[in-house]
Amino acid sequence: MGDFPVNPLVLIGVGSSFAFSGLFYHLYQEKKEELKKLKEIPIFKPDQHLVRVLRASPHKRLQYVAVEGLVQADGEPLASQFVPRCFGVIQKIAVEEHWKYWSSLTKTWTSRTMNRKETNNSVPFSLVSPGAYFTDLYVKIQNPLDASGCYLDRVYFKVRRAEEGLIDVVVQSLSGEKPVAMEESEELLRVGSTLTGFGEVVLEGGQVMRLQAPQGGRKYILVPTDYRSFMDRHERSASMWKTLTAVTGITGASLLAKVIYGFVGKQDDRSK
Secondary structure (H helix, E strand, C coil), X not given: CCCXXXXXXXXXXXXXXXXXXXXXXXXHHHHHXXXXXXXXXXXXXXXXXXXXXXXXXXXHEEEEEEEEEEEEECCCCEECCCCCCCEEEEEEEEEEEXXXXXXXXXXXXXXXEEEEXXXXXXXXXXXXXXXXXXXXXXXXXXXXXXXXXXXXEEEEEEEEECCCCHHXXXXXXXXCEEEEEEEEEEXXXXXXXXXXXXXEEEEECCCEEEEECCCXXXXXXXXXXXXXXXXXXXXXXXXXXXXXXXXXXXXXXXXXXXXXXXXXXXXXXXXX
């Protein structure tokens, strides 16, 4: 065994390649199963077809479906505080202050985020079919702030650097703290943007449709894209895990074959 020709690093590479291949395969199977479940979810638009399906359903209710449409405020939309002629139905404004503090132990300045303030505003809104802004067919979105998903678009971001004067430097050296910068950001769910909601749809009063959180533990989700783009993103993710599984598996098999070939060649040389 003292003459065993294998570099320990090669053995580590073989083991690591197969280990990563197994991990990536597990992630691929999980994503594949998730895709299968997503493809089983019926997809609708806020139109007469959805109304007919709801009227024919028990209790005029669809337990878990996807609804794709354009965002439309039910009343007056929210105006952006920083961008002219930009309107939305959900708004989040955040302000963060960044400070530095002097540490007498390490003799260095350490950074810290302080005084984060966040303001959230929303108005009732619905989804309508593309090209159908003036229609009596729409799906009202119930409690959108309870839904998961990153559906807000950042429309404004600015960093304001702190200006230091001579007096400020003296005061800061005595107090052991100084401001560095302040960040301002605004995020909106814009009027007219495409949104796909996953949840329970109910029909009220014959024409009014509402998307709400589903029963049975399934997720209430809002995604800022159309259904096809949402599925394409998941399919690309599954394809990535599949490719990584193949690459790491082939790498491990190649290294292992090289080890075996070298070992067999060594044995043949000895026998000769």
